[in-house]
Amino acid sequence: FSTSASIRASSTTSLYERKPFISGNWKLNPQSKDEAVALASGIAGSITESSPDAEVALFVPYVFIESAQSAVGGKLSIGAEGVCPQGNGAYTGAISAPMLNSIGVNWVLAGHSERREIFGETDEYINEQCLKIIDEGMSVMLCIGESLAEFEQDLAGSVCAVQLKKGLKGIKKEDLGRVAIAYEPVWAIGTGKVATPEIAQSVHETCRSIIAKIYDDEAAQDMRILYGGSVSPESVDDLMKQPDIDGALVGGASLDSDKFGRIINFQKRFMVTDGMQQLWDPRSASSSRTKCSGG
Numbered sequence: 001f002s003t004s005a006s007i008r009a010s011s012t013t014s015l016y017e018r019k020p021f022i023s024g025n026w027k028l029n030p031q032s033k034d035e036a037v038a039l040a041s042g043i044a045g046s047i048t049e050s051s052p053d054a055e056v057a058l059f060v061p062y063v064f065i066e067s068a069q070s071a072v073g074g075k076l077s078i079g080a081e082g083v084c085p086q087g088n089g090a091y092t093g094a095i096s097a098p099m100l101n102s103i104g105v106n107w108v109l110a111g112h113s114e115r116r117e118i119f120g121e122t123d124e125y126i127n128e129q130c131l132k133i134i135d136e137g138m139s140v141m142l143c144i145g146e147s148l149a150e151f152e153q154d155l156a157g158s159v160c161a162v163q164l165k166k167g168l169k170g171i172k173k174e175d176l177g178r179v180a181i182a183y184e185p186v187w188a189i190g191t192g193k194v195a196t197p198e199i200a201q202s203v204h205e206t207c208r209s210i211i212a213k214i215y216d217d218e219a220a221q222d223m224r225i226l227y228g229g230s231v232s233p234e235s236v237d238d239l240m241k242q243p244d245i246d247g248a249l250v251g252g253a254s255l256d257s258d259k260f261g262r263i264i265n266f267q268k269r270f271m272v273t274d275g276m277q278q279l280w281d282p283r284s285a286s287s288s289r290t291k292c293s294g295g
């Protein structure tokens with residue numbers, strides 16, 4: 001198993017546990033280096049010993065990466081919002097994977113709906129980015145999600161299937177530990193209309209079954225699938241309670257250190273009803289997580 005997942009078994013059930021992943025996407029914000037440094041250090045300050053045992057990353061504009069890295073002092077990782085799939089050469093204005101790697105970037109976003117819609121990036125181009133990021137030894141967060149019209153026509157699952165198949169094409173199973181998926185329904189991004197936990201859970205479950213078809217069950221169970229789209233301090237706990245939601249990719253609320261700090265400090269409670277009752281509050285992760293109900 002990858003480091004992001006381990007298996008815990010009782011006599012009657014096997015339960016995979018994926019490490020939660022809370023991430024922020026600053027997009028084209030903030031407007032100055034000073035603001036970026038203040039925001040990054042404010043966010044780092046919200047991670048304490050009692051915070052959940054989660055991976056935390058911020059995807060920030062290229063120009064702020066190194067100052068944000070210094071500001072957070074290793075408490076979380078600073079990722080890039082995108083990459084040019086070419087390694088070097090005559091591509092004015094582009095940033096390459098080796099460049100990002102050389103300044104200590106680990107996570108890179110690919111396939112965000114804003115890149116698809118505004119910048120015209122295709123599934124094939126996004127796949128090239130994914131392959132290049134993996135090839136360079138970094139990790140990729142592949143964003144997928146349907147439009148409102150597609151959602152209304154009940155096409156969320158099939159849109160995600162196409163984006164997953166095309167985006168992951170050529171990525172080997174042994175490299176999947178360096179891949180995370182962010183399901184971001186376009187209708188929920190920046191609209192304040194967060195998907196209900198039930199809708200998000202249902203699409204995440206579908207995505208996991210698609211990954212099982214592309215690879216296998218183990219790959220599907222190990223894969224972290226994050227939800228993105230108007231995640232807020234008010235919605236994060238209920239989203240994180242869903243069994244197939246492993247984290248969040250947060251836009252607007254990641255520009256406010258109090259709000260994002262609360263999201264990082266989400267509360268999760270997870271039940272298994274097969275005779276073993278499992279209560280998981282990450283704040284008390286060091287205490288026993290499993291207790292028997294009914295003997």
Ligand SMILES: O=C(CO)COP(=O)(O)O
Pocket residue numbers: 025112184188189190191192228229230231249250251252253
């Ligand atoms: O696009 C997003 C993250 O990548 C989501 O943005 P919001 O959280 O602002 O809806």
